[in-house]
Amino acid sequence: MNSIDEVDIEAELTSQIISVAATGGEIEIIGGGSKRFYGQSLEALPVDVSGHSGIIDYDPAELVITLRAGCKLSEVEALLAEHRQMFGFEPPCYGRDATIGGMVASGLAGPRRAFAGGIRDFVLGVKILDGHGEINQFGGRVIKNVAGFDVSRLMVGSLGTLGVILEVSIRVIPSYETELTLAFEHDSADKHIRWINELGSEPWPISASLWVAGRSLLRLSGSVQGVQYAAQQLGGETAEPCWDELKEQALDFFDDAQPLTRISLPPATTDQLDDIPQLIEWGGAQRWLCAEVDIPALRSMAEGVGGSVCAFRRHAADVAVFHPLPPAMLKLQRSIKSSFDPAGIFNPGRIYPGL
Amino acid sequence: MSQTRREKLAAKFREFLAPENVVDQPTSLNTYESDGLSAYRQQPLLVLLPENIEQVQQVMRVCQEQRLPVVSRGAGTSLSGGALPHAEGVVLSLAKMNRILEVDQLSRLAVVEPGVRNLAISEAVKSLGLYYAPDPSSQIACTIGGNVAENAGGVHCLKYGLTLHNILALKLVSSEGEIFEIDQRSLQSDGYDLLPLLVGSEGMLGIVVEVTVKLLPIPRCARVVMGVFDSVEKAGDSVAAIIAEGIIPAGIEMMDNPAIRAAEDFVHADYPVEAEAILICELDGTEEEVLSQIELVEKLLKNGGATETRLARDEAERLLFWSGRKAAFPAVGRISPDYYCIDGTIPRKALSAVLSGVRALSEEYGLSVANVFHAGDGNLHPLILYDANNEGELEKTEELGSKILQLCIHHGGTITGEHGVGVEKLGEMCVQFSETEREQFHAIRECFDPSKLLNPGKAIPTLARCAEFNAMHVHEGKLPFPELDRF
Numbered sequence: 001m002n003s004i005d006e007v008d009i010e011a012e013l014t015s016q017i018i019s020v021a022a023t024g025g026e027i028e029i030i031g032g033g034s035k036r037f038y039g040q041s042l043e044a045l046p047v048d049v050s051g052h053s054g055i056i057d058y059d060p061a062e063l064v065i066t067l068r069a070g071c072k073l074s075e076v077e078a079l080l081a082e083h084r085q086m087f088g089f090e091p092p093c094y095g096r097d098a099t100i101g102g103m104v105a106s107g108l109a110g111p112r113r114a115f116a117g118g119i120r121d122f123v124l125g126v127k128i129l130d131g132h133g134e135i136n137q138f139g140g141r142v143i144k145n146v147a148g149f150d151v152s153r154l155m156v157g158s159l160g161t162l163g164v165i166l167e168v169s170i171r172v173i174p175s176y177e178t179e180l181t182l183a184f185e186h187d188s189a190d191k192h193i194r195w196i197n198e199l200g201s202e203p204w205p206i207s208a209s210l211w212v213a214g215r216s217l218l219r220l221s222g223s224v225q226g227v228q229y230a231a232q233q234l235g236g237e238t239a240e241p242c243w244d245e246l247k248e249q250a251l252d253f254f255d256d257a258q259p260l261t262r263i264s265l266p267p268a269t270t271d272q273l274d275d276i277p278q279l280i281e282w283g284g285a286q287r288w289l290c291a292e293v294d295i296p297a298l299r300s301m302a303e304g305v306g307g308s309v310c311a312f313r314r315h316a317a318d319v320a321v322f323h324p325l326p327p328a329m330l331k332l333q334r335s336i337k338s339s340f341d342p343a344g345i346f347n348p349g350r351i352y353p354g355l
Numbered sequence: 356m357s358q359t360r361r362e363k364l365a366a367k368f369r370e371f372l373a374p375e376n377v378v379d380q381p382t383s384l385n386t387y388e389s390d391g392l393s394a395y396r397q398q399p400l401l402v403l404l405p406e407n408i409e410q411v412q413q414v415m416r417v418c419q420e421q422r423l424p425v426v427s428r429g430a431g432t433s434l435s436g437g438a439l440p441h442a443e444g445v446v447l448s449l450a451k452m453n454r455i456l457e458v459d460q461l462s463r464l465a466v467v468e469p470g471v472r473n474l475a476i477s478e479a480v481k482s483l484g485l486y487y488a489p490d491p492s493s494q495i496a497c498t499i500g501g502n503v504a505e506n507a508g509g510v511h512c513l514k515y516g517l518t519l520h521n522i523l524a525l526k527l528v529s530s531e532g533e534i535f536e537i538d539q540r541s542l543q544s545d546g547y548d549l550l551p552l553l554v555g556s557e558g559m560l561g562i563v564v565e566v567t568v569k570l571l572p573i574p575r576c577a578r579v580v581m582g583v584f585d586s587v588e589k590a591g592d593s594v595a596a597i598i599a600e601g602i603i604p605a606g607i608e609m610m611d612n613p614a615i616r617a618a619e620d621f622v623h624a625d626y627p628v629e630a631e632a633i634l635i636c637e638l639d640g641t642e643e644e645v646l647s648q649i650e651l652v653e654k655l656l657k658n659g660g661a662t663e664t665r666l667a668r669d670e671a672e673r674l675l676f677w678s679g680r681k682a683a684f685p686a687v688g689r690i691s692p693d694y695y696c697i698d699g700t701i702p703r704k705a706l707s708a709v710l711s712g713v714r715a716l717s718e719e720y721g722l723s724v725a726n727v728f729h730a731g732d733g734n735l736h737p738l739i740l741y742d743a744n745n746e747g748e749l750e751k752t753e754e755l756g757s758k759i760l761q762l763c764i765h766h767g768g769t770i771t772g773e774h775g776v777g778v779e780k781l782g783e784m785c786v787q788f789s790e791t792e793r794e795q796f797h798a799i800r801e802c803f804d805p806s807k808l809l810n811p812g813k814a815i816p817t818l819a820r821c822a823e824f825n826a827m828h829v830h831e832g833k834l835p836f837p838e839l840d841r842f
Contacts, residue, residue, distance in 0.1 A: 061595035113542060142700040143513065144729070146776075149555070149796050150555055156548060197462065201463065203574055230641070268462040286542065306541065308545050323545045325546055329535065335801075339801075352546060
């Protein structure tokens with residue numbers, strides 16, 4: 001048994017949305033508030049959806065859990081752990097009150113992202129409340145499903161701008177038998193990048209990578225025999241795991257007094273940023289800078305190699321948080337937003353103006 | 356369609372396409388009149404075979420100007436009529452855009468044109484120790500562009516994912532002839548993540564002109580074990596037991612007795628023809644991992660009531676075990692003049708209920724059904740045996756198929772796991788999705804293609820179509836499953 005509250009406030013939320021829509025209002029959807037910093041700040045009527053809680057269906061042998069979006073992420077992870085299962089994408093909490101809805105809406109994944117997939121890859125179905133006050137369901141509770149456009153996965157990372165996520169079905173994976181952390185010395189970012197990408201051409205059981213301050217860390221996950229064999233072959237020193245601290249951005253690198261910038265690049269990108277203090281994870285795809293930086297210059301560098309830059313946290317209010325889109329793409333995305341939320345009720349401007 | 360209009364349009368396209376790349380002779384057009392779902396046939400106005408992206412753009416501009424519907428096509432292996440031509444429109448074949456443009460070993464990706472065959476990618480990178488994971492059963496013939504349009508699966512989905520999970524970037528041409536790109540090589544998307552909308556959109560949101568696929572290292576070791584059962588329930592429960600133990604097989608397939616018999620007659624894989632069900636379970640990874648897990652799987656099969664387990668001793672025997680499963684469709688084709696393949700997905704726990712339901716329906720309609728099942732991910736392929744030469748039997752078969760799909764929805768599943776909706780399952784879409792949900796699909800389509808010229812009439816039924824379907828299937832004011840939980 002689990003201790004997750006069973007509370008269904010779907011009807012209240014629906015009538016609230018209908019009345020806001022009728023009066024031309026705007027709302028900010030709030031779950032646990034742990035990721036409220038993420039995106040452009042906005043002023044609208046806060047609507048707390050964290051009360052909509054409960055497990056709708058969980059049969060471990062099906063590898064799928066269906067839950068109301070207000071469930072606390074930490075409680076759901078504890079429930080999964082009881083059945084030796086977990087979310088493959090290792091979501092960050094950034095606070096005790098983080099909810100499942102916020103996890104999906106933010107689309108933020110942790111150290112295992114590059115090796116097991118992102119939230120998008122595991123979401124199977126959603127129930128949403130849209131800007132017309134309609135409750136719609138997309139996707140389902142099964143792993144293979146190609147009926148209709150895949151709207152459920154579009155919700156991942158949409159930051160609440162398309163509607164209120166009421167319920168979500170997510171594929172889960174078995175927990176690993178064992179994990180081991182290995183450390184290696186690499187005195188430059190580019191040396192780490194080349195090394196970690198070369199490792200990718202062999203089927204090693206790697207589930208996370210990190211480079212900071214001249215040291216590479218590697219996490220191996222899998223069966224005891226598989227991990228032991230890989231550890232023997234790869235060498236390195238056994239090290240203390242720090243993956244939870246990395247996921248929650250609690251390592252010393254993440255200085256609370258400095259703006260935090262996320263740089264996303266094709267993983268094997270070298271000859272960029274090599275001499276700047278940074279933290280690199282996801283096999284090279286995700287890099288963090290914790291310092292005052294020149295955002296436009298970084299954006300122009302990233303665009304040149306197929307990447308993007310997010311002014312993630314603690315930047316000045318007038319900085320565009322997300323990497324600007326080409327005009328035609330912005331137009332397309334605005335039309336998609338309007339198709340769900342024609343009056344622009346939900347989290348207006350959270351991602352871009354008009355989105 | 357008047358010959359003069361056809362001739363005039365052909366001349367217009369020949370202004371920028373090589374003469375042989377504009378097909379306008381009725382005998383040649385017949386080659387394109389159907390895809391893998393051959394019960395549906397339609398001759399198109401023209402078939403166009405552009406050789407590069409610029410030509411695709413030019414084709415789309417002319418089609419916009421002339422208001423011509425466009426049906427894009429790869430190898431034409433769709434089993435749902437996704438590439439069925441439009442009588443007043445053109446078929447846009449991407450078959451001539453079939454070059455592998457780039458292989459990046461360090462980044463483990465390949466950039467390919469849409470007409471490249473699925474298996475050709477793995478063959479091209481084999482020497483680097485890499486492969487492209489999704490392996491639909493048509494992989495020798497089907498193209499990557501078609502795989503993207505259908506979000507194709509295969510027997511290894513449970514562990515390695517669908518097409519969506521193995522695509523890093525897409526380049527498309529819009530219905531207006533503009534190029535747009537989704538690039539997720541950095542594992543991040545700016546704004547909305549449009550990749551899941553585009554993958555599986557059945558050619559209705561854009562023309563795929565370039566695909567960047569993820570390549571994986573070839574597993575060092577693969578072993579197969581077969582479990583023989585005297586009931587499908589025991590086989591189903593054994594799948595649940597294996598997964599509950601924390602094992603994710605590379606593939607786990609079930610066949611019922613009629614499918615086992617048909618396969619054995621065809622390939623002589625030494626399958627047990629008296630068994631009610633067999634399970635074929637493959638594990639892959641490092642040798643150490645696989646050897647420890649395969650023992651456990653064998654034990655779980657025995658605990659689950661397997662009357663016999665067989666461990667493939669070597670690679671030749673591994674391939675032999677698979678040969679019957681891989682040949683299941685043609686094998687059924689040998690014992691029946693025609694067969695019709697259904698593609699529902701169900702939660703695994705509903706397997707025995709659904710199979711009993713299928714048996715009851717099979718008796719009611721007097722048509723035999725053989726079942727093959729991607730047991731790990733709940734994707735069921737009942738094969739209905741029929742004879743199209745018998746008056747009315749195709750219609751009866753389609754009705755039985757529709758009933759089976761509605762049974763899948765009733766048990767919390769879906770009408771298509773990997774074959775797509777196409778023209779085949781439009782009616783069942785009206786059962787699976789509500790009116791407002793279908794409206795949302797139409798609204799999304801209009802964001803990408805306001806002119807509605809891309810593959811019109813496929814995948815998403817119109818209101819009128821659903822009214823017609825419901826009128827046929829509602830008895831005494833009730834839908835077949837009034838208590839339906841649509842999720």
